[in-house]
Structures are given as C-alpha cells and as structure tokens.
Amino acid sequence: MTDLTPILTEFWDHPNSWTLETYEDKQGYQALRKALAMPAADLVQMTKDSGLRGRGGAGFPTGMKWGFLPPPDGGPRYLVVNADESEPGTCKDIPLMMAAPQFLIEGVAITSYAIGCNHAFIYLRGEVVHVYRRLLRAVEEAYAAGYLGKDILGTGFDLDVTVHAGAGAYICGEETALLDSLEGRRGQPRLKPPFPAVAGLYARPTVVNNVESIASIPPILSRGADWFADMGTEKSQGFGIFSLSGHVTRPGQYEAPLGITLRELVDMAGGIREGHRLKFWTPGGSSTPIFTDAHWDVPLDFESVAAAGSMLGTRALQIFDETVSVVRAVSRWTDFYAHESCGKCTPCREGTFWLKQIMTRLEHGQGTQEDIDKLVDICDNILGRSFCALGDGATSPITSAVQYFREEFGAGTSQPWWELFPPEKSVLFPVRAKETVSA
C-alpha cells in the first residue's frame, strides 16, 4: 500500500501559489541559503547520495551527470533546464511551473552553484504563454529579493537566469537538439559524444536537466539525501509526479513514491470510467511501449517497468478503456512522429513516413495481409539505427500494440476502426445522435 507524497505539489491549491511570498512562507529559499554555505562538491555528492534520477524520461542519475563536468578551466559552464514538455501524455512540468515556479528557480540557483555556472537557461516550449509569464515573473521576483543576480545573499556568487521560449517542435526536447535551438538554429540532434557535459551550449560544459529533476533539489537539500533515498524502491528512489489522463474518473496529477502501481493510482483516481474497463495504457508517454490489463500491479519504477517490457519514461499514464481502437490510437501517435521527425537521419525520416502510410491503410480497413509484418519489419529497421531516441520512440507504440492486439491489426485488412469501435463511445461528453467522428 502506497500513500501519496505531496512535496512539489504541496501548496498548488494556495490562491497565490506562484508568488515568491507564498514560496517563502513555505520555507522557500532556505535550501539556497544552506547550499551557499556548503562546498559545491558536497552538493554534487548529496545529489548522488539521494539517488535522484532524471525525471525527463531517461532516468539518468542526476548527481552523476553533474559529476561528469570537466574541472573548471576558467571559462563559462551552463545549466540548461529542459522545459520543453511535449512527449504525448506528459503533463507535469507545465502545471508545476504554472503553480509553483519558484521550486524550479531555487533549484536552478542551487544547481548552478553546485556546478559552477553563472548563467542558466530555462528552455520552455512556446505553446504555453501563461506559463512563460509566470516564469518571467518568478525570475523577476527572485532577482528583486537577491536570490539571483550579483553577489547572491552576500556570498559573492553571481547568477543570471534567462527564460527562453521555443517555437513549436517536439524534437527540441531532445537535449542536444534543444541546445542547437537555444543557439538559434534548427532544432536537430547533435552527434554524441561529445556529450553536453563536455561540449554543450556554445561548446562549453553544460548540464541539461528536466524541470522536475531540478525542482526536486531544494526539498532534497532541506530534508536530506536520506529522506529522499528512503522513498521509492531500491534503485528508483524518491518521489515523482504521476500524470493520469483519459478514461479514469478523476484524471490529474498524483505525486507519489516511485514503485506505486497503476492499480493504486487508478483507485485514487476513482477507478476506470464508470461502466468500463481498462484496455491499454502508456506508463511513460507515447514513446514507451503500451501496457494492458495484465500490468495493473507492475511497480512503476525504472527497473520493474523495464522488466515488464516498457519504460517508466515521464510517468505519463494515458489510460484507454475497451471502447478505444488500438489501431486508431497508435495511428495517431504515428502521425505525430512522422510530423515531428526532424529529417536528419534516414531510418526515422523515411521510416516514419512509411509507418504512417501503412497505419492509415489499416485504420481504413484497407490494409493487406503483409502489412502487419511490414510494420514490424520497418520498426526493426528504425529501432537502434536512428540518430536519436525519437526514432526509437516512434516504434514503441506499434511493436507493443502488435504484440498485444495483433488481431485488431488483422481486422484492419477488412474493416475500418470506426465500425468496430464507434468513436462516440469513447468521448468524455454526451454526444448528440447526428454527430459522428470522421477518420
């Protein structure tokens, strides 16, 4: 039995949750004071000891990433916060920055001090104007209070923070594409190595971390690495925000220790939509292989989800009940990957194009017998052969859906999905009789 642990979400219900005043009332910036009195290396060690792993999808140990920076050479080093949140299903960083942006700003200040950075950047996706307003305001307030700027809290530490808005491109969430975009270029991934730790922004040592990773730093520092490490599972320590969407009674954000199960979360969310049952779900966004009702009790930690054949990703639990056509769902994700493929490498650029053609045929009931094998074959050619993880992600929904629902793909050779799964049955509002959904 797992209980929720509201930490980053703790005061989101405060009427002025986003202001510096509210944050200071909740012990905000105490952690920064503590940090600035510590040697920077101790902060890196604390982060390693906490077991915090990146909350942006890949789960790389955060302290270890900071530790990869080469020793200071007198030149600039950068922290870049990845606030691009665009992985389908993922919806935790945006509400965090809307409701409590100061967690992130304090985390940026502490992390910058820990890694020897004097200019940090927050790269926010451009399609959320009010979140941009809140971040600009949060930074302004932090400067005015002396938490950012020159000689912070009289310690001699200087830090500037620039909040930068992107312009609509999923690939800019990939950390090296993000850096190219931040340098004013097309957002296309870079060859690794060199990793950003060695040659990142402006070819200087750079740490790229997710919003939630950085926002978790102040609580870890305030309450101790052990407090954090005691939560969660042995190798997936701490808490994280789980985002439930789709066919549950109360979709929303549930902050819990890693290792909680879908069953526990859906119970809290009031169950699957009344009168319906679970069919399939994503544990961590559309790029993570789908799960089914065989996976109710998989602990949602990095290891257990991987052992069950998927990835924890961003804890974006998109939940679909028995009214939903898996072919339709996967086809729409495939459209997304084909649209967002940056075009840099052939397997992904061409592969997603062909996947889309075939998925569209199957959606319309016009697929051929060979199409299913062809899909799997193309996925085989993309997976592991693409320049970045977007290509791999594009194959996840398809291969997993074929694995669990092959017969539904088979039906796509003779019947359009909307005959088998009338779309009116899936929608969340009452539908008048004359309305039907076109493909």
Added chain:
Amino acid sequence: MSENHGPLHVQTPLRASDEPYDPQTLADLVRDAELIVARYPQKRSALLPLLHLIQSVDGYVTGRGVTFCAEQLDLTEAEVSGVATFYTQYKRHPNGEYTVGVCTNTLCAVMGGDLIWDTVSEHLGIGHDETTEDGKVTLERVECNAACDYAPVVMANWEFFDNQTPESTVRLVEDLRAGKDVTPTRGATSVCSFKQMSRVLAGFSDGRADEGVGAGPASLEGLRIASGEQTYTRTAPAPAPEASKEQQS
C-alpha cells in the same frame, strides 16, 4: 488585420512583404532587438525570440522581418529562413487575430478532440492553418499541449481552454470573432491578440502573470486525496499468476 490579404490560406513565400518598416517601427524593433540580444552570451541565440518579435509586429514572419533578423544577428537571410520554417509557431502567411488550436493528439482525439475538430472546422468552413474571412480566427490541429488530464483541450493564442466540448468550442470561436472577452480556464483573465501574445513569447512581460489560477482542478486531485478531502476505495491486487502456479505444483 484590416488590409485585404487575398486568399489567407495559401502558403505565401517568406519574402512576401518587402515594404520597408516605417522609421518609428524600425526604431522600436531595433531597441527591442538590442534588449533581446543582451540576454544571451552569443547573439545568434536571440533568433527565436526575434522571430516571435517580428510576428508581434507583422502578424507572421515577413520577408522584411527575415531581413531585419539577418541584419541584427549578422546572419544570411537563408539562415534565418531555414530556422523560421523549422518551427510550427512561425507563420508563413498572415495569421488571424486568434490562433485556435484543437489538440488532436491521441489522448485528446479519443476523449473528444476529433469531434471538436470536425464540428468547429465545419462551423467555420476552414481547415488546418486556414483563417476565417474576417481575419479573426486561424484554426489549427495541435499536438499534445501538456494538459492531457484536462482532455479534450483547446488552445486560444496558447492559453488553456480545458475540458472542452464541440458546443463550448464553437461558442469560443464565435465570441472571439464577435470581439467578446473570453476567459481561459487556466491563464490570464482574457485572451490577448496573436501579436500581443507573440510579444510575450519574445520575452517582454505584459504584466499579467498574477492573473488566473495557480492550478486547475485536475492538477489538485492528488493533493485532495492526500489531505483526505477526497476519499476512495482500494481494490486488492491480483495474485501474481506465476506465483499461484508455483504454489499448485
């Protein structure tokens, strides 16, 4: 958007407008560009915000805007165009006063986004990235906007309209066309124009950060459980299938 743009939905080339900026507009642009460049260690980083700035003046990325960016940042026009065409928020033809985006990524589409799209597209008589004849509304299908717990989601000038229906979205576009104030569910108290919004995205605050809620209801569901305000029933986990088999043998 009073001047006649001709057919609004045709992709016009990036260099469509070559009429020079008037001296005052140019002086303002130069001043703003300097402020943007000053935020970065290297000036090329200013390109994305500068393109948002161009849209805040011209309503889309014009030829003269491309030239301006190139001059400010010592880039070629081809380099600027190459960047401008990569990102979906940069418009290649005049945009309506309001961009209305219906999320049709899988989760929202299934929860009703497709039905909303069909209804509002038919209602307005326009398709993706097309603009109503009055120049008010540009309709777009948008990708997941990080609000899936509020599905189906509609964005108006990139403000959140959560938990929409076909009827509420038709009302939204009609109110926008009629010049009535509309209030996002999570955002400022009213929706500003595309140009004003673009200026914010260029990093110029409009002083509206304190408007609106901190969090919508879905963002608070976990908190309500944790505080005991919302109760729930726990169901028992299924016995692990392998384990039960082992017990039998």
